[in-house]
Amino acid sequence: MILVSGEALIDLFVDTRDHERARTGLPALAVAGGSPFNLAFGISRLGAKSGFLGGLSEDGFGRMLAARLEAEGVDISLAKTSKRPTPLAIVATGADGHPTYTFHAENCAECDLTAEDVPFNLDGISAIAIGSFSLIMEPVGTTLVGLVRRSAANCVVSIDPNLRLSLVPDLAHWHARFDGLVRHASIVKLSVEDLDAAYGTDADEAEIAARWLGAGAQLVVTTDGPNGATAYHACGTVNVPGRNVTVIDTVGAGDTFHAAMLASLERSGRLTRDAIDGFDQEGLRTLLTEAAVAAGITCSRRGADLPTLEELRAALAVI
Structure with a gap:
């Protein structure tokens, strides 16, 4: 199983342009979201077993997120039911x-996960995928750092x-944590936007x-979106x-790319450190x-609607 850890949240879309309606x-x-949330169900849709390790609120939104994960075939037995509220991302449309x-x-x-909430025995976990804020x-x-350090010798870490700079009050702290995690990682996947945000637009990729x-x-x-992808x-x-598709939006494209890599490696028996080497x-x-x-399939439809394995195989058959 690929264990995904991080946030599950609600994207709350509000059109603030209608000032007349705003009076009443x-x-x-409300749409289920969060990069790790998308990754967990994306892996499942693409034919690999996935699980979610993270805090899910006991409020209505949290129950919605848990139900969605289960409906997508994601194992949530390791998720923690938290009394804290579900995180929200308010998406407002301007003039x-x-x-x-x-x-x-x-x-x-999503913050409410301590070392005591992580089981010591993680047998059967082929990979741990972490990220986002x-x-x-x-x-x-700190819990994720500890999980990675004790698991990296036995499974793949991706x-x-x-990176969302608005959620990072201290970029130096982010660099220290990220660079420390990279030392234990098998796979580092990121966008050029992440690179620009973290290292500046003049950085040498x-x-x-x-x-x-x-x-x-x-x-x-x-x-790099329509410019494709590069592996080092x-x-x-x-x-x-990049793929030549009619883009509806790019929501979830990066999560789809990550999910497709991990699911492909898992299905082919190559999700091991030796195989990646x-x-x-x-x-x-x-x-x-x-x-x-x-990722192109996701971009061709609205929202983070990640493809199934059947859809991916059909698209691959015609390229």
Whole structure:
């Protein structure tokens, strides 16, 4: 099983442009979300067993999130039922039509995970996938560091920073934590937007990837939307082009790419540290192409509607 740990939250979509209606109240649409949440059910849809380790509130939103995970086939037996509220991401549409995001995540359920909430015996776990803003929230951030340190020798660790600067009050602290986790990681997957946010737009991607590989990571993958994806590995650097699709929106595209990589490795029996070490360039090209096709499917429809394995195989059959 691939164990995903991090936040599950509610994206609350509100159109704030109708000032007349605002006098009596604006309608809102609540949608289940969060990068680790999307990753967990995305892996399940793509034919691999997944589980979710994190705080889920006992409030109505939390029950909604738990029910959605179970409906998607995700094992939530390791999830913690928390008395804290569900974190919210308020997505408001401005006068220019562009969305703005406001996060209400402090002291919420996603933070409520301590070392005592993590079972000591993790037999049967082939990989642990972590990321997003749970990495620097407390106590969950410290809990994830401990989980990674004691598990990395026995299973694959995959990290996706999914960096949101508005939730990072101290970027130096984020760097220290992330760089510490990279030393234990098998896979680091991130977007060029993550790189720009963390290191600036003038940062040298290949140099950063080489530094992480030198620190202990086995595979670094960067995604760049329509420009494709690049893998950095001891066997060399591999780039695949983006997919030519009609984009509805890009919500969940990065989570889909990550889910597709992990699910493919699990289905093929290659989700081990030794197998990742043994990749050649052709194998990496195949893996990245499959993940890019999966992400393209998500971009072609509304919201984080990640593909099933049948949909992915059908799309791969015609390229």
